[in-house]
Amino acid sequence: MGKKGHGKTAGKGKVLAKDVNITISTSKLSRQKRNELNQIVDKLLKVSSNFQTVPNAAKEWERHLEIRKLLEQVDQVEQGMKVTPEAESARAARLEQLLQWMVAQGADVGGVRPAQFAGCGWGLQAQRDLAPGELVVAVPRRLMLTSEQVQHSVLGSLLVKDAMLQHMPHVALALLLLVEKFSPESFWEPYIRALPTTYSTVLYFTTQELQELKGSPSFEPALKHCRNIARQYAYFSKLFQNTSDPASELLRDVFTYDEYR
Template identity: 40%
Template sequence: MGKKGGNKSSKGATAPAESASEPELSPQKKFDLLKNNEKLLKVTSVEFRQVVECHVQTDKLIQKSISIESEINPGFPKRDENSIQELTKWMLKFGAKIDGVEIKEMEDFGYGICATRDFAEGEFIISVPRKLMMTTESAMKSELDYHIRNDPMLAHMPNVILALFVLLEKFKGDSSFWAPYLNCLPPSYLTVMYYTTAELDALKGSPVYEPSLKQCQNIARQYVYLRNLFHKHTDAGSLILKKYFTYEQYR
């Protein structure tokens, strides 16, 4: 479950200062969320063969957590032409090379890379230097360092490390080096994590039905585990993450 972080700060970093205007759950809602998440952890820890039986209950508990946390959920960036322009400027400033393409919103498809001219086969289009990429290596140099070194789940799940690194930097706001990139991320994705119970049930009879339920179960269980982890520690990463770490943000 990881060792307690005490008052250590990773890499000398400090969490953002408290603000009286920042939203906080009332003691009663904190208690309700704690009890609801205890049930959620229990129901998502069942054996795989029981996932189908438990997914309706799991969804109800998740929706309750989302409802309670709506008061502290910081929301998501809204992608627009300005944020796209800032992303492009940021990339070029730090060594990216872009030739003959642009990020553009396309009807029925959302934002994507669009060619502005014809290309010959094998011609250079775009390159991104490694220092602009959010990687497990850069995460290990961040305030997540303490948990990466001490938590057994993070030690074996680089995908979770990257998810937390994105949230860590997002919660820093404009002070994050990656802010121009994070401000362009979509608020939701076309994955089973955003399916309603009825939409998941429509997958019955297909080979993706049970794996989809299992995915939803795993993310819900990770959310509860990580929320508890951050609220037990006082290292720099936990101080940043626990304030706004919600199910919706982690999903």
């Protein structure tokens, strides 16, 4: 995984990994700002780790507001660490590059192409009539970024020591995605560049939008999810600052809440 040679399939009309290479640059926080952030993260970890023994929506909402306030402080300090996202208007070109990269690496995309659907966002649109049962898309397993690859990445040494990574493969996969994003000449760069910059999950909801869930079965699970992600962010932020291993060295100065959520 991640070998430079993987992106060198030549051919007319094919996009190579090196053809879409970009440089991601961030600013390292000053010692004063880092200390300020560490103090906020300590508070965030404490608040988000305080579990209720008995479910209580009112208490959970009160704690959510406290977590949100701390995350706003985190966001202010981390502004200097953030990567400026590419313009959303260029996403069509990035998706086309992704498709061409997939084909160059052995994927079969048949008669479909990326397309934007009103009110729904991006998806795949058939370019011809498709017969029932016809294969539409086939992706080689080696093009799939999975949790199985964590142990073979720079996260490997951290994986054997950290219980959260061992027992929560989706968390390990999220960190692997960040490792690849900030690794020079990552094999997965065309895929990572094609990802959205924002999502419609509850992690991106405003306070007002979350309040509108009150009284529904989704309200408490939404608050719990927000709390869990805040806790995971705080946990790994502290871990990367205090651990000497390849993954921590890579992510220490680029790991932000905005990148993780």
